Amino acid sequence: MPSQGAGAGGIGPGGPRAPWVLLAVVILAFVMLAVAGGPLALRTERPYPSRPLGLEPEPALLPPPPIDDEYFPCEDCHEEESADPKVRELDEHDNIELAHGDLWCLDCHDADQRDLLHLSDASPVEMAESWRLCTRCHAKKIPDWRAGVHGKRTGHWRGPKEYWTCVVCHDPHSPLFKPLEPRPPPKRASEIQLRIYGEQEETSDEEP
Numbered sequence: 001m002p003s004q005g006a007g008a009g010g011i012g013p014g015g016p017r018a019p020w021v022l023l024a025v026v027i028l029a030f031v032m033l034a035v036a037g038g039p040l041a042l043r044t045e046r047p048y049p050s051r052p053l054g055l056e057p058e059p060a061l062l063p064p065p066p067i068d069d070e071y072f073p074c075e076d077c078h079e080e081e082s083a084d085p086k087v088r089e090l091d092e093h094d095n096i097e098l099a100h101g102d103l104w105c106l107d108c109h110d111a112d113q114r115d116l117l118h119l120s121d122a123s124p125v126e127m128a129e130s131w132r133l134c135t136r137c138h139a140k141k142i143p144d145w146r147a148g149v150h151g152k153r154t155g156h157w158r159g160p161k162e163y164w165t166c167v168v169c170h171d172p173h174s175p176l177f178k179p180l181e182p183r184p185p186p187k188r189a190s191e192i193q194l195r196i197y198g199e200q201e202e203t204s205d206e207e208p
Contacts, residue, residue: 059146059161064128065168072127074114083111099174108133108172134166 071093087104090096098105110118117125117133125132135142144150148161151169155161170176 057160059155059163061129061131062162062164062168064130064165067127072115074109078114085111097174100172128165130167130172131165134170134172138166 077092083106085104085106108117110116110124113124115127117127117130119125119133119136131145141150145163151166152164153161166172
């Protein structure tokens with residue numbers, strides 16, 4: 001009967017299981033070095049190849065729709081006319097329906113420089129940059145507008161972008177979207193009546 005240490009089926013140096021034992025020893029040594037933080041330590045950060053990306057070009061603001069030549073430049077009619085701050089029905093601009101909250105003409109239009117708008121701090125604003133005036137009240141729309149999810153933005157995902165200004169879609173004198181009726185507030189917990197599943201509603205004994 002052959003010895004187990006030297007036979008073909010043994011586990012000795014000459015047996016077929018010797019390579020597997022040697023492989024197990026190598027794997028164990030590798031794991032021990034990795035745990036110990038040696039040169040074979042496992043790395044959790046993968047060095048992804050990267051390429052330098054240039055800065056995106058500044059977005060371009062597209063021009064607003066042209067103003068009717070009959071009314072612009074405003075200075076043609078208002079050059080030597082003093083501004084009247086009184087809220088009244090206009091005789092000349094009868095084509096304009098002013099329905100924008102409690103705003104009056106001179107709340108947005110500059111009284112001294114009629115071809116300009118002005119901010120709440122009296123800073124002048126060009127007509128082509130009317131978005132600066134609009135966003136003083138509608139500041140929450142600025143991130144959505146710049147991200148391209150509000151309004152209209154054209155161009156490339158990464159590259160030159162073009163923005164349409166507010167007055168392309170919204171009439172500044174009478175906005176298209178009217179104020180919404182607020183929904184009722186949520187009920188208090190004490191006002192909520194829970195129904196047991198399967199419970200039948202009470203029915204009236206009266207005949208319909």
